[in-house]
Amino acid sequence: MNSKTVHHPETSMLLEFSAGTLETAASICVSAHLHFCAHCRDSLLRLDQVGSKLMEDSQAEPVDEALFASVMERIDRLEDGASEPDKYSQVGDYPPSVNKLIEADDNPPLWRRLSGSVDVASLKTGQKKFEVALHRICAGGKTPKHDHGGLEYTVVLKGSFSDERSVYSEGDFILRKPGDTHQPMGAQNGECICLSAQSAPIKLSSPLGFIMNNLLRINPR
Amino acid sequence: MAAQSNPLQSSVKRSDQWSNLLVAVGETRDRAAFADLFKHYAPLIKSFAQASRHEGWFPGLNEDLVQEVMIKVWQKAAGYNPEKASATTWIYTVARNCRIDMLRRKSNTQHLPLENEDYWHEPDEETPTLLLQQKRSEEKLRESLAQLPKEQDEILRKVYLEGKSHAETSEELGLPLGTVKSRVRLALQKMQILVPAEFQDELTHEQ
Numbered sequence: 001m002n003s004k005t006v007h008h009p010e011t012s013m014l015l016e017f018s019a020g021t022l023e024t025a026a027s028i029c030v031s032a033h034l035h036f037c038a039h040c041r042d043s044l045l046r047l048d049q050v051g052s053k054l055m056e057d058s059q060a061e062p063v064d065e066a067l068f069a070s071v072m073e074r075i076d077r078l079e080d081g082a083s084e085p086d087k088y089s090q091v092g093d094y095p096p097s098v099n100k101l102i103e104a105d106d107n108p109p110l111w112r113r114l115s116g117s118v119d120v121a122s123l124k125t126g127q128k129k130f131e132v133a134l135h136r137i138c139a140g141g142k143t144p145k146h147d148h149g150g151l152e153y154t155v156v157l158k159g160s161f162s163d164e165r166s167v168y169s170e171g172d173f174i175l176r177k178p179g180d181t182h183q184p185m186g187a188q189n190g191e192c193i194c195l196s197a198q199s200a201p202i203k204l205s206s207p208l209g210f211i212m213n214n215l216l217r218i219n220p221r
Numbered sequence: 222m223a224a225q226s227n228p229l230q231s232s233v234k235r236s237d238q239w240s241n242l243l244v245a246v247g248e249t250r251d252r253a254a255f256a257d258l259f260k261h262y263a264p265l266i267k268s269f270a271q272a273s274r275h276e277g278w279f280p281g282l283n284e285d286l287v288q289e290v291m292i293k294v295w296q297k298a299a300g301y302n303p304e305k306a307s308a309t310t311w312i313y314t315v316a317r318n319c320r321i322d323m324l325r326r327k328s329n330t331q332h333l334p335l336e337n338e339d340y341w342h343e344p345d346e347e348t349p350t351l352l353l354q355q356k357r358s359e360e361k362l363r364e365s366l367a368q369l370p371k372e373q374d375e376i377l378r379k380v381y382l383e384g385k386s387h388a389e390t391s392e393e394l395g396l397p398l399g400t401v402k403s404r405v406r407l408a409l410q411k412m413q414i415l416v417p418a419e420f421q422d423e424l425t426h427e428q
Contacts, residue, residue: 011405012402012405015380015405016386016387018381019380019384020320020337021384021387022386027337028340030340045306045310046362046414048310048313048314049306049307049310049359049414050362050377050381050412050414051314051317051381052309052312052313052314053362054366054378054381055266055268055269055313055316056265056313058265060264060265060267060268061264062264062267063264063267063284067287067288068259071288071292071295072252074288074292075295078292078296097335097339097340100334100335104334104335125333125334125335126334127333
C-alpha cells in the first residue's frame, strides 16, 4: 500500500529501526508507517544495506566444523515434520504488525469509550514503557485540547484528523512531546483510526483539566 | 515489434554469486548451494554475534545465532527476491532479527507476543526508479562507508554491530544525544542514503 504520506519518522528513528535498537512500542509504530510509505521503505532498505556492509566487512570468525552438520540435521528434522503453518492470518485491513498483535492477544482488544467522540482499544505488546492502543475518533469528533506528559507516537491507519498544525492522513507518522499542545479533530467525511504509543498520560488543558488529569492513566499491557 | 522487457527491472536484478546461490536454495532446495552460502556467511554471522554488546549477550550464544540464522535462511529462502535486495542485505536482516529475538527470549522482563521479524513486513510492490537508485547506492556504499570520518564510522558501528541505541551511544561516548544524531545524519548524507532531494520538500520531519 502506498498512500501519499506527508509526515515521516525522523531519520535517526528509521536507522535505529534498521539496526534493531529502537524500542518495541516505537518499532510497532514505525512498522505501521512503513506499511503505507514506499518512500520510507526505500530509505529503510538503504539503511539495511549499511548494516549488511558493516557485517560483510567485519573480520570473519571461524566456526566449528560440526556446526554445518548440526544445522543440516535440524533442517532434516524440520523437513520431516509438517511444514510450519503461518502463525497468524489476516484479521482486518490494519497493517500486518497490528493485525498480528490483535491476533496474538488471548483477550482480543475491545473498544472502550474515552469521551463523547473518542474510543480506545489497548493492545497487548508485552513491554511496559508505553501504552500501545488504537484510537477511534468519530467523523467530525472534537477531542479535548491537551498537552503530552511524555512521548506519543501516532500513525493514522484509517481516515484522517487535523489539529492546529496540519491535516494527518493514512500512514502519517506523528511524534508529540511534552509542551506540544493540540486539539485533534476527526475529519468530517468519516471516522479516523490511529495507532498510538504513549509513555505518559496526556494532560488536559481546560481550566477544569486538573480534576480529570488525576484520573488519566496509561496501562501498558 | 518484439516485446521489450522493462529495462529498469532487468537492470536491478541481483546476479552476484551469493544472490544466485540463495535463489537456488529458494527455488530448488539446492543443498550444495546452501553449503556454499553457509561457508561464506556463517563466519560473518558469528562475527556479527560476537560484536553484540547487548546486556545479557554472552559468547556461548554466538554459534547458536549462526545456527538459528542459517536455519531461517533455509526456511525463508523461497521468499527472497533478488530484485529487492542482495543476498547479503537479506541475510543481514535475518541475522539482526534473530539476534534481537534471542535476546528477548532470554530476558524475563519482556514477554513479547511478536518476534522482531513480524515487524518486517515485506512490501510486494516497488517502483522501478527507486529500485534503480537502490542498486546504485549499494554499489557506491562500501566505498563511501570506507571514507567516513572516524567519529561517524564509530557511531554507525556501535549502532549496527554492537546494537546500541542512540541514547546508549551518547552515554558511552560522553556526547550529547543531539551530536550523535547529527553525526549519524552527516554520515547518511555522505553515503547518499538520505532522502533524494526531489522528495525533501515533501517531508515534514518531526523533531
